Amino acid sequence: MSSxxxxxxxxxxxxxxxxxxxxxxxxCSIGNGEFICLTGDSGCGKTTLLLAIKGLLRGGxxxxxxxxxxxPSDDGWSTPVGLVFQNAESQILCTTVAEEVAFxxxxxxxxxxxxxxxxRESLQAVGLDDCETRHVERFSAGQKQRLTIASTLSMKxxxxxxxxxxxxxxxxxxxxxxxxxxxxxxxxYTIIMAEHDPRPFTNIIDRYLPIAGGRIxxxxxxxxxxxxxxxxxxxxxxxxxxxxxxxxxxVQELCVSYPETGVALQRVSLKVMRGELIHLFGSxxxxxxxxxxxxxxxxxxxxxxxxxxxxxxxxxxxxxxxxGVLFQNPSRQLFAESVYEEVAxxxxxxxxxxQEIKRVVAEALTLCGIGHLAERxxxxxxxxxxxxxxxxxxxxxxxxxxxxxxxxAGLDFPQRLTxxxxxxxxxxxxxxxxxxxxxxxxxxxxxxxRTLHLRGGHLxxxxx
Amino acid sequence: MTHDSPVHxxxxxxxxxxxxxxxALAVGARxxxxxxxxxxxxxxxxxAARLTPFDLWRDTRFFVFQAVLIIGxxxxxxxxxxxxWPGFRQSAQIILFYIPGAVLLRTTRTGxxxxxxxxxxxxxxxxxxxxxxxxxxxxxxxxxxIMTAQRxxxxxxxxxxxxxxxxxxxxxxxxxxxxxxxxxxTAEEVSLSAEAREFGARQQRTxxxxxxxxxxxxxxxxxxxxxxxxxxxxxxxxxGLL
Numbered sequence: 001m002s003s004x005x006x007x008x009x010x011x012x013x014x015x016x017x018x019x020x021x022x023x024x025x026x027x028c029s030i031g032n033g034e035f036i037c038l039t040g041d042s043g044c045g046k047t048t049l050l051l052a053i054k055g056l057l058r059g060g061x062x063x064x065x066x067x068x069x070x071x072p073s074d075d076g077w078s079t080p081v082g083l084v085f086q087n088a089e090s091q092i093l094c095t096t097v098a099e100e101v102a103f104x105x106x107x108x109x110x111x112x113x114x115x116x117x118x119x120r121e122s123l124q125a126v127g128l129d130d131c132e133t134r135h136v137e138r139f140s141a142g143q144k145q146r147l148t149i150a151s152t153l154s155m156k157x158x159x160x161x162x163x164x165x166x167x168x169x170x171x172x173x174x175x176x177x178x179x180x181x182x183x184x185x186x187x188x189y190t191i192i193m194a195e196h197d198p199r200p201f202t203n204i205i206d207r208y209l210p211i212a213g214g215r216i217x218x219x220x221x222x223x224x225x226x227x228x229x230x231x232x233x234x235x236x237x238x239x240x241x242x243x244x245x246x247x248x249x250x251v252q253e254l255c256v257s258y259p260e261t262g263v264a265l266q267r268v269s270l271k272v273m274r275g276e277l278i279h280l281f282g283s284x285x286x287x288x289x290x291x292x293x294x295x296x297x298x299x300x301x302x303x304x305x306x307x308x309x310x311x312x313x314x315x316x317x318x319x320x321x322x323x324g325v326l327f328q329n330p331s332r333q334l335f336a337e338s339v340y341e342e343v344a345x346x347x348x349x350x351x352x353x354x355q356e357i358k359r360v361v362a363e364a365l366t367l368c369g370i371g372h373l374a375e376r377x378x379x380x381x382x383x384x385x386x387x388x389x390x391x392x393x394x395x396x397x398x399x400x401x402x403x404x405x406x407x408x409a410g411l412d413f414p415q416r417l418t419x420x421x422x423x424x425x426x427x428x429x430x431x432x433x434x435x436x437x438x439x440x441x442x443x444x445x446x447x448x449x450r451t452l453h454l455r456g457g458h459l460x461x462x463x464x
Numbered sequence: 465m466t467h468d469s470p471v472h473x474x475x476x477x478x479x480x481x482x483x484x485x486x487x488a489l490a491v492g493a494r495x496x497x498x499x500x501x502x503x504x505x506x507x508x509x510x511x512a513a514r515l516t517p518f519d520l521w522r523d524t525r526f527f528v529f530q531a532v533l534i535i536g537x538x539x540x541x542x543x544x545x546x547x548x549w550p551g552f553r554q555s556a557q558i559i560l561f562y563i564p565g566a567v568l569l570r571t572t573r574t575g576x577x578x579x580x581x582x583x584x585x586x587x588x589x590x591x592x593x594x595x596x597x598x599x600x601x602x603x604x605x606x607x608x609x610i611m612t613a614q615r616x617x618x619x620x621x622x623x624x625x626x627x628x629x630x631x632x633x634x635x636x637x638x639x640x641x642x643x644x645x646x647x648x649x650t651a652e653e654v655s656l657s658a659e660a661r662e663f664g665a666r667q668q669r670t671x672x673x674x675x676x677x678x679x680x681x682x683x684x685x686x687x688x689x690x691x692x693x694x695x696x697x698x699x700x701x702x703x704g705l706l
Contacts, residue, residue, distance in 0.1 A: 054660055083660045089602070090653035093595060096573055102672040104661035115672040133674065137601070155661065259518055298612055320618035331649070332606070333613040335641045349618030379645060393617065 005159050005190045006030040006053065007067040013052060014061040021061075022048040023214045030159075030192060035185050035204050038194040039224065040211035041412040043382050046194035047086070049211065050161045053192070054083040070158025077110040082157030086164040088144035092151075097123065097139075098132040100147060104155040115154075122150040126180060141284045142173035146180070160184070162193040166200065167409060170283040170439030174200045196412040198223060228413055229443075246274040247307070248401050248433035249295065254304030256290050256457075264290040266457040268304070272435070274400065275427035277447060280437040282454030288437040291454065292403055296325060309400040321350045324394030328406040330386040333393070334378040339370065342378050343392045350397060364396035367429075368422055384415045391422065398430040408440050416443040423447075471513035472571045476580030479572060482509070483564030490560035499556055506563050513571050523566040524559050526604060531555030532623035533635075540629070569597050573674060588664055595654060606646050607639070614638040 011026040023045050030036055038046045051057050053066060070080040085091045094100040098119050105115045123129055126146040139147065145165060152160065162181075166174045182204050184191060198205060202223060210217035210224045217224070249272040256265040264287045272278055282288045293299035294306055297314040308314045309322040319325075327333065336342035343361045352360065365371040368388045373381065378389050387410070394402065402423070408416050420443060426432035442448060453460045471479070486506055493499045510520060531552075538551030568577075577597075581590030611621050619638035620631040658664070 051656075056656060056659060079662055085653065085657060085660070087653055090650050091657040093598070093654065093658060094573075095598065096674060098674045099573060099672070102674075103663075106669045106672055107662040107665060109666055109668065109670050112670055112672050115670065119672070151661065259516075296616060316612070316615045317622070319616055323616070325613070325616045327609065327613050331645055332610045332642055333617065334645075335637045346617045 003032050003069070004029045005032050005034075005068065005070055006192075007069070008053075009065040009067075010063065011049075011052060011065040012061070012063045013048060013057060015048075016059040018060070021214055023052065026214075026216045027065075028209060028216055028219065030190060032190055033185075033188050034190055034206045035181070035201075036192045037198045037201065037205045037208050038192060038211055039196065039198050039208055041196060041414060042384055042410070044211045045214040046196075046211055047163055048214075049216075050083060050163050050192070050194055053159075053161060054081050056083070068159065077105065077108045077114065078156035078158075079104070079108065080157065081159045081161060082152035082155055083161040084148050084152050084163065084165060086167050088141070088148045088168065091148050092136050092144060095135060095137075096132070097128065097134050097136060097147060100136060101150050101154045104151060108155060118154040118156070122154040125153055125183075126150045127176075140173075141168045142170070142176060145169060145173065145177065149180070158190065160189055160191045162191065162195075164194055164196070166195065166197075168284075171441070172283055178204070197229075199229065248272050248274045248276070248309060249435070250305075250307040251291075251295070252305045254291070254294060254306065255302045256287070256294060256299065257302055261285075263457050265294070265301070268454075268457070268459045270452070270459060272433055272450075274433055275431050276433050277424065277427065277449045278433070278435045279442055279448035279451045280435055280454060281439075281441070281451055282437075283439055286439075286454040287457050288439075288454055289405060292325070292405055292435075292437055295403065296323065320346055321397045322400050324397065324399035324402045326391055326394050326402070326404045326407055328409050330383075330390035331379070333390055334386060337377060338375050339365070339378055339381075339389050339392075340374045342389055343396050346393060346397050360396055360398075361392075364392040367395060367425065368392040369418070383410050384412075387411060387415070387419075391419070395422075395426070399432055401433045401435070402426060404434070404436045404438075406438050406440075407436060408438055408443075413443060420444055420447050469512060469514040469571070471509070471567060474571075476568075476572050476576040477583065479568045480580050483568050486564040487561045490557050493557060493560070494553070499553065499560075502560055503556070506560055510563055510567055513567050515567070515570060519570070523563065526607060527555070527559045527562060529623050530558065533626050534558075536627035540627075565597065565600075569600065579671060579673075587669060591658075591663070595658075599650065599654070602650070603643070603647065606650075607643055610642045610646070611639055614642075 007029045009027050011023055012021055013023040014021040026045075026049060038049060040046055048057070052062075053068070055066075068080050092100055094103055101119045101122050102115045105118055110118070119132065120129075123131060126149050128143065128146055128150060131143075136144065136147065145168065149162075149165075165177060169177060178200050181191065181193075181201065185204050193201070193205075195201065198208070205223075207219050207221055208224055209219050249270065251268060251270040254265050254268040255263075257263045268287075268291065280288055280291070290299065294301050295308050295314070296319060297306075297316050306313060309319075311318055311322070314323070334342060336345060340361055343364055344357050347357045347360055361374075362371070365374055368391050370385065370388045370392060373385060373389070378386060381389065387407075404423075407419060411419065423434045423436070424447060426434050436442070436448075450461060474482075486502070486509065489502055490506075493502050534555045535548065535551035538547035538554075541547060542550070572580075577594050578587065578590045581593055584590075585593070614634075615621055617638075619634045620626070620628075621634055621639055625631050626635055
């Protein structure tokens with residue numbers, strides 16, 4: 001920690017067309033070899049600050065107050081700042097691993113023989129040795145995340161920026177990434193990581209820089225607001241499972257396999273009663289999505305039977321109104337001109353009257369806490385708000401079963417707790433059975449009536 | 465690439481030329497005989513790349529969905545007898561136009577593709593062309609996921625449902641609009657990713673040939689563990705310049 005690598009003095013930035021600044025009076029300095037965690041809730045300005053440091057902000061109102069003092073290389077074949085983005089999927093530009101890692105050095109006019117060495121060293125650093133010729137499409141989420149880091153390391157950055165690197169990773173992926181970053185730190189890398197939940201990295205973080213509303217708070221060596229992670233919302237949930245012992249989901253001896261990846265589900269049997277709150281837990285590739293696809297009739301199993309909300313061998317066209325499904329990215333299902341119209345869509349398709357639609361939409365918007373957004377265009381809302389609109393749209397028909405696939409992706413901790421609180425009200429209000437499939441632990445372990453573990457295509461019940 | 469075949473080993477430039485020729489023939493095919501001959505040649509090309517019927521289904525399934533719509537529209541506008549053949553022909557032409565591109569994408573490395581293209585266009589443009597093709601499978605997956613989410617909300621998007629013109633609004637609002645939004649968002653992310661890795665920052669760039677350099681690097685790595693500092697580009701570097 002000898003000298004400062006980065007100094008920021010009163011940085012302010014406003015996006016083009018925005019009325020309020022994304023960053024205001026941001027000042028800080030980062031020492032050589034430090035591991036800094038920028039922490040704060042979604043939309044607080046973490047990503048904007050990283051883009052500003054990398055010099056990628058275009059347009060808008062900007063006060064240039066950033067000084068980077070990484071010594072430039074003599075040959076010019078390195079970059080002062082390397083930035084790894086949140087979404088590995090859209091960050092990988094090439095088809096094979098070696099090409100992807102070579103892409104940055106190629107742009108710096110690095111000679112091919114030097115690139116070859118960097119490719120090898122970078123892949124070795126992230127534990128992807130011997131993967132040079134592999135096709136990136138076949139990589140897991142964790143491997144893709146490692147590849148994006150290797151692609152940045154190959155440019156020999158003096159300062160490494162990571163934007164929410166764990167957002168797509170399961171528990172093992174997070175542990176592996178933590179181990180990787182521990183190694184980088186011991187090698188002397190200066191790292192700034194934006195992360196809304198820094199708990200997996202507490203042992204390697206030197207300082208926390210909290211951000212809220214575009215303003216940076218006082219730097220601390222301990223995790224700010226760590227008490228929030230002990231929140232318990234289970235008391236607000238109520239289950240009607242005992243009152244109405246009706247079967248909502250019944251799966252028997254379900255087997256699914258794919259030509260490329262082999263067995264996804266092996267003799268999976270499951271019975272879920274009406275009004276139960278279920279957490280379907282499993283790492284990436286464990287078979288969660290396959291099970292949900294079979295439940296909703298999007299996939300035909302090799303063998304076995306499925307009964308969902310009283311429908312045997314369900315078909316997607318038979319489910320609206322009875323079964324609600326919420327997928328990971330809400331923007332995939334938003335299209336209407338207003339939040340009201342978005343939520344009303346499924347009800348119109350069910351043939352509900354205008355009065356009934358008005359009443360039910362208002363109820364769903366209130367339940368999801370977005371009544372004030374009814375006239376807004378869904379696509380202009382923040383990610384967290386869009387997520388609630390999508391939730392309100394699937395909740396409005398008061399489904400018997402609500403299935404959610406990785407619903408926590410992209411949400412910060414308070415938003416996750418709010419989501420659980422809303423879902424926890426569903427059994428009491430409508431007798432809805434809620435199934436959350438995720439690779440993340442629940443923010444509140446006590447929320448679920450039962451936790452089902454999917455491992456290698458097998459289902460185990462752990463309870464809680 | 466993990467697979468190998470005569471098509472994999474064919475130069476990217478040749479595949480581009482062959483693909484362009486087959487796609488052009490697809491546009492020009494008019495008679496059933498011409499179409500049949502082109503189907504045969506295209507399938508021989510596809511399977512010569514050691515791709516499977518399952519791959520073919522994955523590559524063309526959305527066009528099958530489109531074909532139902534096109535044939536339905538022709539039958540609606542011109543009547544069942546007169547509309548069937550033109551609808552079928554146009555659908556087949558679209559699929560045949562696309563398949564050579566799918567073969568190119570599945571059998572060609574990024575570097576080979578850009579090397580082939582850079583002979584014709586500047587490297588920034590060749591990258592743009594490549595990335596557009598590279599993300600086709602990504603958007604097909606997006607299309608599939610959007611369609612799944614919307615069908616489960618009650619949108620009428622099945623081919624048989626889209627034969628009815630009253631459901632065409634769903635095609636635009638529930639499928640194409642979210643897809644366009646996702647495409648714009650992804651384009652922004654791709655552009656930022658490229659810029660973050662200094663793409664376009666310099667007038668020229670070097671080119672790393674995976675197949676040639678991997679072996680050399682291994683040898684060099686064994687000989688010396690540290691990378692010698694280079695203050696200027698040597699003659700070897702010039703060979704790789706785009």
